[in-house]
Amino acid sequence: xxxxxxxxxxxxxxxxxxxxxxxxxxxxxxxxxxxxxxxxxxxxxxxxxxxxxxxxxxxxxxxxxxxxxxxxxxxxxxxxxxxxxxxxxxxxxxxxxxxxxxxxxxxxxxxxxxxxxxxxxxxxxxxxxxxxxxxxxxxxxxxxxxxxxxxxxxxxxxxxxxxxxxxxxxxxxxxxxxxxxxxxxxxxxxxxxxxxxxxxxxxxxxxxxxxxxxxxxxxxxxxxxxxxxxxxxxxxxxxxxxxxxxxxxxxxxxxxxxxxxxxxxxxxxxxxxxxxxxxxxxxxxxxxxxxxxxxxxxxxxxxxxxxxxxxxxxxxxxxxxxxxxxxxxxxxxxxxxxxxxxxxxxxxxxxxxxxxxxxxxxxxxxxxxxxxxxxxxxxxxxxxxxxxxxxxxxxxxxxxxxxxxxxxxxxxxxxxxxxxxxxxx
Amino acid sequence: xxxxxxxxxxxxxxxxxxxxxxxxxxxxxxxxxxxxxxxxxxxxxxxxxxxxxxxxxxxxxxxxxxxxxxxxxxxxxxxxxxxxxxxxxxxxxxxxxxxxxxxxxxxxxxxxxxxxxxxxxxxxxxxxxxxxxxxxxxxxxxxxxxxxxxxxxxxxxxxxxxxxxxxxxxxxxxxxxxxxxxxxxxxxxxxxxxxxxxxxxxxxxxxxxxxxxxxxxxxxxxxxxxxxxxxxxxxxxxxxxxxxxxxxxxxxxxxxxxxxxxxxxxxxxxxxxxxxxxxxxxxxxxxxxxxxxxxxxxxxxxxxxxxxxxxxxxxxxxxxxxxxxxxxxxxxxxxxxxxxxxxxxxxxxxxxxxxxxxxxxxxxxxxxxxxxxxxxxxxxxxxxxxxxxxxxxxxxxxxxxxxxxxxxxxxxxxxxxxxxxxxxxxxxxxxxxxxxxxxxxxxxxxxxxxxxxxxxxxxxxxxxxxxxxxxxxxxxxxxxxxxxxxxxxxxxxxxxxxxxxxxxxxxxxxxxxxxxxxxxxxxxx
Numbered sequence: 001x002x003x004x005x006x007x008x009x010x011x012x013x014x015x016x017x018x019x020x021x022x023x024x025x026x027x028x029x030x031x032x033x034x035x036x037x038x039x040x041x042x043x044x045x046x047x048x049x050x051x052x053x054x055x056x057x058x059x060x061x062x063x064x065x066x067x068x069x070x071x072x073x074x075x076x077x078x079x080x081x082x083x084x085x086x087x088x089x090x091x092x093x094x095x096x097x098x099x100x101x102x103x104x105x106x107x108x109x110x111x112x113x114x115x116x117x118x119x120x121x122x123x124x125x126x127x128x129x130x131x132x133x134x135x136x137x138x139x140x141x142x143x144x145x146x147x148x149x150x151x152x153x154x155x156x157x158x159x160x161x162x163x164x165x166x167x168x169x170x171x172x173x174x175x176x177x178x179x180x181x182x183x184x185x186x187x188x189x190x191x192x193x194x195x196x197x198x199x200x201x202x203x204x205x206x207x208x209x210x211x212x213x214x215x216x217x218x219x220x221x222x223x224x225x226x227x228x229x230x231x232x233x234x235x236x237x238x239x240x241x242x243x244x245x246x247x248x249x250x251x252x253x254x255x256x257x258x259x260x261x262x263x264x265x266x267x268x269x270x271x272x273x274x275x276x277x278x279x280x281x282x283x284x285x286x287x288x289x290x291x292x293x294x295x296x297x298x299x300x301x302x303x304x305x306x307x308x309x310x311x312x313x314x315x316x317x318x319x320x321x322x323x324x325x326x327x328x329x330x331x332x333x334x335x336x337x338x339x340x341x342x343x344x345x346x347x348x349x350x351x352x353x354x355x356x357x358x359x360x361x362x363x364x365x366x367x368x369x370x371x372x373x374x375x376x377x378x379x380x381x382x383x384x385x386x387x388x389x390x391x392x393x394x395x396x397x398x399x400x401x402x403x404x405x406x407x408x409x410x411x412x413x414x415x416x417x418x419x420x421x422x423x424x425x
Numbered sequence: 426x427x428x429x430x431x432x433x434x435x436x437x438x439x440x441x442x443x444x445x446x447x448x449x450x451x452x453x454x455x456x457x458x459x460x461x462x463x464x465x466x467x468x469x470x471x472x473x474x475x476x477x478x479x480x481x482x483x484x485x486x487x488x489x490x491x492x493x494x495x496x497x498x499x500x501x502x503x504x505x506x507x508x509x510x511x512x513x514x515x516x517x518x519x520x521x522x523x524x525x526x527x528x529x530x531x532x533x534x535x536x537x538x539x540x541x542x543x544x545x546x547x548x549x550x551x552x553x554x555x556x557x558x559x560x561x562x563x564x565x566x567x568x569x570x571x572x573x574x575x576x577x578x579x580x581x582x583x584x585x586x587x588x589x590x591x592x593x594x595x596x597x598x599x600x601x602x603x604x605x606x607x608x609x610x611x612x613x614x615x616x617x618x619x620x621x622x623x624x625x626x627x628x629x630x631x632x633x634x635x636x637x638x639x640x641x642x643x644x645x646x647x648x649x650x651x652x653x654x655x656x657x658x659x660x661x662x663x664x665x666x667x668x669x670x671x672x673x674x675x676x677x678x679x680x681x682x683x684x685x686x687x688x689x690x691x692x693x694x695x696x697x698x699x700x701x702x703x704x705x706x707x708x709x710x711x712x713x714x715x716x717x718x719x720x721x722x723x724x725x726x727x728x729x730x731x732x733x734x735x736x737x738x739x740x741x742x743x744x745x746x747x748x749x750x751x752x753x754x755x756x757x758x759x760x761x762x763x764x765x766x767x768x769x770x771x772x773x774x775x776x777x778x779x780x781x782x783x784x785x786x787x788x789x790x791x792x793x794x795x796x797x798x799x800x801x802x803x804x805x806x807x808x809x810x811x812x813x814x815x816x817x818x819x820x821x822x823x824x825x826x827x828x829x830x831x832x833x834x835x836x837x838x839x840x841x842x843x844x845x846x847x848x849x850x851x852x853x854x855x856x857x858x859x860x861x862x863x864x865x866x867x868x869x870x871x872x873x874x875x876x877x878x879x880x881x882x883x884x885x886x887x888x889x890x891x892x893x894x895x896x897x898x899x900x901x902x903x904x905x906x907x908x909x910x911x912x913x914x915x916x917x918x919x920x921x922x923x924x925x926x927x928x929x930x931x932x933x934x935x936x937x938x939x940x941x942x943x944x945x946x947x948x949x950x
Contacts, residue, residue: 047909066596158840168902170896171941184630185839257940323932362919 002302004223008310010036010279012421013288013299014316017324018043018415019407020393021318022269022278026104027418028316030278036310037157038284038301043266044324044394047194048407050261097415099149107275108268109233113268114254152181154254160201162256163228186216198259200267202232210242224250229260232403233267263392289315289338294380296340296389317378318414321394322365332361332370341389342379344371345397369397390417428621429455429587431783432607434636435628436460436590438570438769441577442776442795445628447783448584450791451796455620456578456765457609459593462869465630467769468873469699469731471653471687472680473664474498474506474566475770476509478513478538478748479671481530482523485748488534488772495564501799504825505572505776509679510662511565512546512800513538516715516923519669524559527668531561538563539753540934550661552719567680571873576800576825581948583826590864592618597625597640603760604640614903626779626784627763631696631734637763642753644763645737648696651688652705652730654713654921656723657881660684671742677759682880683726684851688711690742701728703920725921726881727914736766748775750782760786797823801825807832812842813898816852823876834858835842846887848880853890860894866901868892868910885915885933904941911937911945 014025017039031033154165165183172181190204190212205213217225225247231239243251255261273278281301288300298311319326328337336343345368370378370391377385392414433444436458438909444456454753458464471567477491499506517522531538538561546560547553578588598606608619624652627644629636638646659679667675676687686709692700706728714721736745748767753759764779777793784791807817813835820835821828835841835854859865871891878884878891888910896903922930938945 076645161886162888164893166897167893167903170893257936322928323935329928330921332927 002307003305005306005308007256007298007311008036009311010034011312012036012314012316013038013310014278014318015039015299015397016043016318016320017270017273017280017282018318018320018324018393018410019265019269020395020410020417021316022273023101023411023414024318024390024392024418025278025280026269026273026276026422027100027415028422029273029278030100031422033422035278036398037280037314038286038299039280039282040285040325041283044320045269045407045410046262046266047258048262048265049255049257049259050265093412093415094201097246097411100415101411104272104276105265105268108271109237110264110268111349133388138405150224151182151222152224153183153220154183154221155199155217155225155227156183156185157191157228157230159191159196160198160228160230162198162201162259163226168254174380182222184220188212188216198229199232199263201230202235202260205230205239206232206235208240209237212244214246217243217249217251220249222249224252226252226254229253229255232260233264236264286338289340291340291389294384294387296386314390316390316392316414316417316421317370317395318392318417319395321369324394326395327369329365331412332365334365336370340381341391342371342381342383343397345367345369367397369395371397375420376413377420388421390421392417427619428623429453430623431455431626432457432620432622432624432788433626433628434458434594435626435630435632436574436578436588437465437628437630438574438577438772439467439630439764439767439775439779440626440628441574441588442772443628443764443783444586444588445581445584445669445780445782446773446793446795447788448581448586448774449794450784450789452780452784452787452789452791454581454586456581456588457592457594458590459612459809461590461864461867461873462578462677463571463873464735465632465696466731467570467574467630469568469651469653469729470769471676471678471685472568472570473676473678473687473769473946474568475768476511476538476564476566477534477536477674478511478527478531478561478565478803479565480664481534481536482526482751483670483738484745484747485530485534488530488536489523490747490774491768492534492536494771494774495566495843498568498770499566499794500824501795501797502573502801503772503799504801504821504828505576506571507567507569507679507822507846509565509663510549511563511666512541512550512553513561513563513666513668514553514716515559516554516556517558519558519667522557523560523669524561525609527561533561538665546595549661550665550717552660552717553665554716555720557716559668561668565666567664567678568769569680572823572825573769573772575827575874579826580800583753591866594636594639599640599758602754602757605760624760624762624783627761628779628784631732631762633734633765637753637761640753640758640761640762642756642758644751644753644765646696646765647735647737647834648693648731649733649735650691650693650699651733652691652701652728652734653685653687654701654706654709654728655680655726656684656686656720657726658683658723658724660717660719662918667672667712670710674709675716677717677720683877683878684720684723686720694734699730699732700916701730701920702877705730705921708742724881724926727917728920729882729917734765748778750778762786793895801828802834810836816842816850819850820855823874830857831855843889845900846875846877846880847877848875848882848887848898851875851877851887853894856894860891860898865895866899868895868906869913871895872910878910878914882929882933883918884911885936888937904943907937907941908943908945911943915945 004273011033012028012035014021014037025035025037141255147170154168156163156165169181286299286303291296296315301308328335371392373385376390377393378389393410431447433440433456443455449728476496477488480488541560541562592609592611595608597604604625605619610617610941626631626773627636631648633861634644634646659677665677673689678685689705730801746768751767753761762782767775773795820831824831835852838854838857841854855875859871861874868891877887892907
């Protein structure tokens, strides 16, 4: 039996508590809006590498040098079009987004780092390491710089599947000039027997537990040692600095998807949103949306035991893409689970040269999503823009990771959506 | 230059059978396969040990051969046979006179059967459609073709044969009425080599005609494509056949952790890569769910196609599933023997007849022993340390004569008993053992041997583990190896993907292609 809770009213309802939902919510809440964020499960952000692809150091350090706007515009399709027709200036928005984001995260113990070295780019192609703009500051440039010449130990830990040193070494072979990469597998008593998830592994190192690891690292021949991500948000700074100082080596993490870096980013963003005053309801499902002409007016949110109606001035849909369950599939067609908004994709419907019809269908699945105006306004089925409903992040058409943009784009669209949504609040 | 008594070309069931047969007769044998073993029909069938019933009405010769050979195989290769039995059932729309003809034909061909009431049939197979009319039980069984062929290779090697894969024939040197020299090349390194055989056995299956042409001999081969769909989970206890003249989608075979629906039959103009199409999949599913409605709810894991060489007298369904052993002396080459057609079930018999003819050419009178000599004895349950005990039966089923080596690899290697493919319960020791094997060049070769990646997720994280095991050994670019492998898996996935399964596939691709910056070919055939 579902318990009905009394209806509530908020300025803005954000559906989805991944990167774009939390960003939009934080941005709205920081301007004194009453914001409710509803999310149903694990987010794609928590499964990501925690890396930001487009809000990069060249933008962040704009005071130190010029931004290559043209290159940026190319990389952030379809934003160039959005920006051209919208009233916001691209460089201004990017600066606002990145500084807001940076500020929010550093409050939670994560810092943007400056580690996009040539060496890193190579390893990015090679395997489980990503070029990252966001990571705890111990991976700071000084340590990695020395790696460009010399040797690197890849330390895999038995039972911890995030880093397979042999595979990364094989992927690196012939790609990384001047660096000898050597794989090691080591067994740690504290890990026990058998495989474990990254989160379980992190629990082992929550309160110390690093002595054995320090010993293992010290015993390696190489001066630089890459390890799988082992620490959660709360212990990562302490843990990594201990490893570095006590082993007297350059120790750093190889960042992998479905692992701790994504969880740390998720954790930090949630804390930041709550810190800005958002009300965050996890494990809640939006079961109905009520719409009057071009206005979204209320939603029904549920848990297995409770139900509550929420009315709002503006709505931000940040439900993620098909994989995250933000969209539904009927056969091979992508559809809107709310049956309210217009879904489409920016790709060509005809197969590209050399592609079969099926390839085109697959591409459609990857690229399909909600269609929006340049102000991120969602559209009615008939194609009329909504007054107060906005879309953000990878739920938008042409936005999925392999073909679209990454976390940077999530933040950017979320910021724009929040900018226009607050006008309705 | 190397000399060899018999050169066998083709690493399918027949070639493997011939190599083993000859080796057991004491003949010095070299087998060359241009891809990996089970490249053609032997890797693209539904894994069925025929009781003969399917061919009893239309092709009594094949039926009788199947009936006797299935008994032999149960004796010599029990490890790769799951003796689950089978039923034939008819539906209201099927020819009502067929059951009587079926019964008479089974009697006259020696196929063992017994009539069932509808109730009895549904007692044996609870998932059968309530609409079924007549039913018979037969001695069909499920057969793992990879395990059978690789077991034959293993046994042939044990008997002294030299068996090589990834060796493609470049040319024959034909002088005064015989093949004097055969030039072949390593398909990966390109390295050329040659051999002087006394007799050449052409067991190239669908490619037998092309091979014969290289020796300037005309050999007509009828090439036929058959498609199968793999459904996750076991939906039937044994095999279920439609009681009608053989047509599309009338066989359901339980196999390992899945159920295979077979098969279509479509003549091809020449041998080449065969792909399942979405239309094939629809046709098969539609037909099979008429007999066994629960299949409609199952997840289609993969579709695949094999090409078989049929006897050239007729095409498609009308062609006999019988076999022909051909010697070519009348066409001017007297040391070439070709083997065509037949069934997986009759591979041993075909191999024996072929080996007889090859021995005749060699002037040897030694007779075959394969009907008696088991490929692998069932030695019961070994006593093993720890969790390995639990996997020993599965390992025996997969590897037969190779079991001891695999068990040793699992026991000795660090993390050897860690499960790396959870769909098919494959251990790291199995992967590592085969990754170190000289026959294994690609990830698909590993899959073929261990079943890692064959399960319902069609290679998620196990692909990376397999790559890790293999990459450290080969000179190949690991990224390309992964791309090739995923493209191959994709070929089987693309005709079956829909709905949530498609969503899951997209996620898998995010993880694999995103992490390793891969590009997967999406073309299929």
